[in-house]
Amino acid sequence: MNEVARGFGYIPGPLVVTIGERLEFECRKAGCKHVLDATYPSSLVTRDGKVRHEVDAFESFTILIPEGGENIRDRIAITLGDERCSWAYAPDDMDGLALMLGAARKMWNDEIATIDDVPEPGPIEAYKSGFPELDEHGFRIVLPAFMPIIGHYGAGKSILLRQLLINLWRQHKWKFLLTSFEERVKPRYIRDLRRHLIGTTVENWTDQDVERADGELRQCAVFLRRKRNTVLDLERLLNRIEFAVRVHGVKVVAIDPVNEIDHQIPKNENKTDYMGRFIMRLKALADDYNLLMICCAHPPKEGTEKRLSRGGLLTLNDGADTAHWGNKADIGFCMWRKPDGPTYLNGDKLKDHETMGKPFLAELLYDPRVNGFSVNRMGYDMILGGITT
DSSP states (O other): OHHHHTTSOOBSOOEEEESSHHHHHHHHHTTOSOEEEOSSGGGTBOTTSOBOHHHHTBSOEEEEEOTTOHHHHHHHHHHHOGGGEEEEEOOSSGGGHHHHHHTOEETTTTTSOOTTTSOOOOOOOEEOOSOHHHHHHTOOEESSEEEEEEEOTTSSHHHHHHHHHHHHHHHHOOOEEEEESSSOIIIIIHHHHHHHHHOSOGGGOOHHHHHHHHHHHHHHEEEEEOOTTOOOOHHHHHHHHHHHHHHHOOOEEEESOGGGSOOOOOTTSOHHHHHHHHHHHHHHHHHHHTOEEEEEEOOOHHHHHHHHHTTOOOOGGGSSSOTHHHHSOSEEEEEEEOTTSOEEEEEEEESOHHHHOOOEEEEEEEETTTTEEEEEEEOHHHHHHHHHO
């Protein structure tokens, strides 16, 4: 290689850069003229960090890596000049090596992509919520999704949330993780979840009803409890959620409420920026594991009550501390209740109308027998007149 490269400009190449003697041998066996094993950095650069002349003389490079060697690939490409590099995975069957090298892709094609670099997503699956009127309207859940539920204290967020969790279990067998911050798992959570599973008032439960419901709860639910004298900050929360997903097979995560997390805000970061980062970390975790990530949050009291009293709608933009509740939501619900009146549910954001349906406004009726809601009527035009009178 030294003799060819000496002082005559770029060699047409490419130079195949491999990791390990075996791959170097297989490349030469496959007919590659120029191959370099870059296991040791000194094969690419001199002591002062400059690319070796005999390497830099090549017009282009193909980096051949095993599965899992992406970080090594990236370092090599940055060293050699990524605009001159392409890459390929080493096949399991080395008989196909020449074909893989011939189909090598440009660097960063998982970030800077042509239409051919983007993998086909396959059919998009959309799931019903288990609320008949919402499902008939066209509302659907698509995974992964980040879903805030914004509402003032007493609006019914927790009631709707637990009802939705049981609906999704019954409809799709999605196991859920429910945080236990404001209320104890026993007796409150268990009692409410039993109500949705059994479907009658507590007074009418039989021992067989309770046994059957608890058997189902063992299959469908796990709970994240705050450990005494410990800080449940963002990192600990993410760690425990990921554990629940990997070990318990959780598909839906319900954080109720977000303000009960121990938000450790760095000195150089304001509350708005921190909450934006908090939401993005949860959203990234949902993307990584194809989850439905639900967060219950409160709006600031000032201004919201005045607007609602004048017949306005609560929206995701009313969520406290950051605009990311609206900006980053895939599905966004807002809830409020009039004194001595019905509860309203504003389906404020559905990211993809073709698969998830259109935004909606629903009037909910509370059923104390099962501590749950039913939809009384739907439609912005139909309901807004009633709100403003």
